[in-house]
Amino acid sequence: MMTAGANKAEGHLYVHVPFCRTICGYCDFCRVVYRRETAEQWLHALQFELNHRDDIPAVPETIYIGGGTPTSLDADLFARLLELTGTYAKECTEYTVEVNPETLDETKAALLRKAGVNRVSMGFQSSDPKELAFMNRHHTLDTVRRAAQMLRDNGIDNLSLDLIYGLPGQDAASLDRSIADALSIQPKHMSLYSLTIEENSIFGKKGVEPCDEELEADLYELVCARMQEAGFERYEIANFARYGYYSRHNTAYWEYRDFCGVSAGASGKSGHMRYDVERSLAAYLKNPLARTEIPLSVEDVCFETVMMSLRMKKGLKRSLFLERTGRNLDDIYGNVIRELCMQGLLMDDGERIFCTERGASLLNDVLESFLP
Template sequence: MTAENKPEHLYIHVPFCRTICFYCDFCHVVYTEEVADRWLDALTIEAERLRDVKNLKTIYIGGGTPNSLSDFQLRRLLDLFAHIQCEEYTVEINPESLDQEKVEILRDHGVNRISMGMQSSDPEELKMMNRHHTMEDLRNAVNLLRQAGIENISLDLMYSLPGQTMRILKKSLEDAVSLEPAHISIYSLTIEENSVFGRRGYTTADEDTEADMYEWICKVLPAYGYEQYEISNFAQKGKESRHNLAYWHYRDFYGFSAGASGKEGHLRYDKPRNLKAYIADPFTREEIPLTREEERFEHWMMSLRMVQGMDLEEFRERYGISFTECYPEITHSLIQRGLLECDGKYLRCTKQGYPIMNEILEEYL
């Protein structure tokens, strides 16, 4: 890979949480100081790959829960990338374990965007999910961040939770908006087999309720000044997540640490989810070489998530062939059926197409 086409984005996965949410099957283990120290030793070795990298567009530290680390460990983690300048530097946090000291560590290392796990404001729902924060914790965390000058705050919420009613969802969303975040991500719950919810046989809301909830969310958030720019993401003007936009524009990105994925050139890779395997060899990864055809399809799949759709000129420049030449009949048929639309520059889902995006993609497969 030449210097010109090195990734401009970096994702680092922190695989620790203080407690485990019952819906979650991400790569995480319950935090212990000793294991986190060994993980940091491994990450220090892996971070050597970026020793000569001085500039990136975005860095995103997700998890897991990055602020489950001790103050000393959080500082150690951020020090590894302190030589890199970037435009957007996001860290995911959970509100209950954020205090003044941690906020100062984040700010002093140039973190300028926070993605905070809220999920719901309903105490019963939070308890059902095994989440240990309150609205008060959330308010305090937002205030601490603002006082430190970190204004770019995103809140993560969920809908279609077991037993959730429209009334509870509305209250959660109103509570979220009352904190005036710059950005809101809201995902429908998927019950993962390996999560506690999966093992206990919990179910999401039925299909019709879920569709009603989504329709309502897409109507109400713009009314509060949050424009939808992706299927699950809404932002105040100019506050879209640049890091996530890079994924949806199918850009390359480094993926560091256990449980991360990355894409560099024509190679996608997954780092081991097993923490012991990562600590034993921080460079180990499963590599998936991509054919041009696979890249074109993945590019389309990611771009379709955005409200603006896919930039047709960018596609042609990147692959040396126009999108309609790649998929002439299917695209024509989907436009005829009112599921896709094209304004000459972008190809995107219509309002009718958006909720059945997966079915649209299946036609391309």
């Protein structure tokens, strides 16, 4: 963690762990079913990548180990992973690891503490056994409670829970119960996303239908109301935090900062260039430095800066736009901004633009207006 007189930590590091013990119905991330032998090979490849890339921040401000499921690794391999990433963690202010409740145990919780991890993001998704079974999730509310307790026993109290809503057949009452159950675990942060059906997910292949837009909007309203009643601030469209517990790492994405992505399936951004590390695990194991680079035009950068920033309650600062794009916000979007303000979807305080409540609930429409 940050110490007096230390170098200023800078940059954001994401490490992708491409393994899960079982595959959730909605998942389209880069992951394979865990096999120890493959995980051992992956750790060698990861070490090679970390040793041979020259664009990894030496003292990142935030580290996020996600996946996949980092805790799907056997304890000794999990320890090895934390050893590798630990090299970068000495000055970091926020060190997050994603955890699945059924693969966390006392040994792994102690390893997290020893590594200095100070934030955990855990998949909760629902407390309804039928909904969990439908998603192919293999935990219960009690499993999550036990996992949260293990983390607290190890001094990790900054806990974020993920919840999914808009499942087929789900109604407001069931979502309400899941939110209340999640809150009873006393997280500091919650991410609540509506179910999207990705073509390559199990749901996509089975032809599962998403819930209709009207119901989704009602459920989102319920989410916002319940989280607000519980004292959480909606600081981003789908993310809610107690005071002082914003995700610093994710805020870097929304502020369109550069970030470094490492391992199969990770993405990164550096100035006007985005890159994807090789997504196929087999190909990554052969060449851990393989990646696809996507140059971003000035128009792309302008739009993406707006798109990401307007997700946040604080919106987009004019000075930040200038810093990211080299352009003046009003020269490019002045007319659009005035029009959206007149429609009551956007507010402009001179320093920044941000969505009104209505604008936030119609964010896709707002963003469409900014499209080139």
